Amino acid sequence: MAGGLPHPQFIVPAILESVGVHVPVHVAYTWVVMLLLFTIGILVRKNLTLVPGKLQNVFELIIGGLENFCVANVGEKGREIFHVIVILFLFILPCNWFGLIPGLDAPTANVNTNAALALFLFLYYNWIGIKKWGFGYIKHFMGPVPAMAPLMIILEFISHLARPLSLTLRLFGNIKGEEIVLILMFMLAPIVGSLPMYFLFMLAKFIQAFIFFMLGMIYLKGSLDHAH
Amino acid sequence: MLFGSKDKKKSVLTPLADVGTMGMHLVVSTFIGLGMGWYLDKWLGTKPWLLLVFLVLGIVAGFRNMFQEVRRLNRQDAGEDGHDRTSDKG
Numbered sequence: 001m002a003g004g005l006p007h008p009q010f011i012v013p014a015i016l017e018s019v020g021v022h023v024p025v026h027v028a029y030t031w032v033v034m035l036l037l038f039t040i041g042i043l044v045r046k047n048l049t050l051v052p053g054k055l056q057n058v059f060e061l062i063i064g065g066l067e068n069f070c071v072a073n074v075g076e077k078g079r080e081i082f083h084v085i086v087i088l089f090l091f092i093l094p095c096n097w098f099g100l101i102p103g104l105d106a107p108t109a110n111v112n113t114n115a116a117l118a119l120f121l122f123l124y125y126n127w128i129g130i131k132k133w134g135f136g137y138i139k140h141f142m143g144p145v146p147a148m149a150p151l152m153i154i155l156e157f158i159s160h161l162a163r164p165l166s167l168t169l170r171l172f173g174n175i176k177g178e179e180i181v182l183i184l185m186f187m188l189a190p191i192v193g194s195l196p197m198y199f200l201f202m203l204a205k206f207i208q209a210f211i212f213f214m215l216g217m218i219y220l221k222g223s224l225d226h227a228h
Numbered sequence: 229m230l231f232g233s234k235d236k237k238k239s240v241l242t243p244l245a246d247v248g249t250m251g252m253h254l255v256v257s258t259f260i261g262l263g264m265g266w267y268l269d270k271w272l273g274t275k276p277w278l279l280l281v282f283l284v285l286g287i288v289a290g291f292r293n294m295f296q297e298v299r300r301l302n303r304q305d306a307g308e309d310g311h312d313r314t315s316d317k318g
Contacts, residue, residue, distance in 0.1 A: 166256040
């Protein structure tokens with residue numbers, strides 16, 4: 001909770017501070033999310049069985065569902081790039097939800113975290129395009145009519161640059177806004193005001209993580225497909 | 229299913245996500261154009277002109293983006309009742 005408002009107590013940075021490690025709040029919580037993901041990943045991996053247990057079942061549901069969704073939209077070649085965007089989803093989701101736990105803060109409520117994620121996605125889909133099409137990747141920027149190509153290159157350049165910026169700002173604006181609303185509602189009416197908001201924001205934060213995943217999928221589809 | 233499964237391509241979240249992205253992209257494209265014009269002007273010393281040109285280009289790019297998005301959604305709608313959505317490439 002808190003959305004960077006000055007007052008509340010953050011547990012993890014306080015612990016790190018006492019050990020002598022000085023990191024910003026969002027970096028500290030990014031580490032916590034990483035630790036969480038690594039732990040769960042190792043746990044699931046260690047107990048892999050043919051007949052899935054509880055934890056494995058949950059992950060098979062999430063990852064299997066997302067994989068089917070990805071393959072339905074991108075086609076069979078979606079399996080090559082699926083692992084990258086699903087880890088983006090799995091990383092952003094706990095990042096967003098951390099904002100709802102008192103004493104923790106959402107790393108994605110800071111622009112820097114989101115900018116790093118969006119820039120990574122931007123570089124990745126362009127790299128995939130260049131790897132697949134070589135120099136012919138430039139055809140993706142030229143549009144269907146050769147005569148219009150110089151204009152189209154500038155237009156496409158602008159709209160491609162807009163992608164990471166809009167990814168960053170959308171995630172940041174939503175998460176930060178929700179945190180601020182939450183703390184304001186808490187000030188107004190501690191239980192009655194903020195408890196219903198929790199359910200709404202749990203859904204909203206999930207949707208934001210899903211949007212990031214879906215946009216990544218659409219961009220990757222764009223660079224994997226033929227130019228128009 | 230929440231994410232929409234392979235045989236049934238309908239999902240609760242997809243349309244929400246689709247609509248949620250459009251407005252942002254339109255605005256951000258405009259600002260990217262504006263920013264490019266601003267810095268090119270600073271670099272080349274052609275004070276107001278490139279800014280204006282690139283602002284217009286940014287707006288055009290934003291609207292073009294939205295147009296493409298709508299076309300993609302239309303295609304998806306058409307794909308849902310009949311043939312495979314992934315088979316037609318724009």
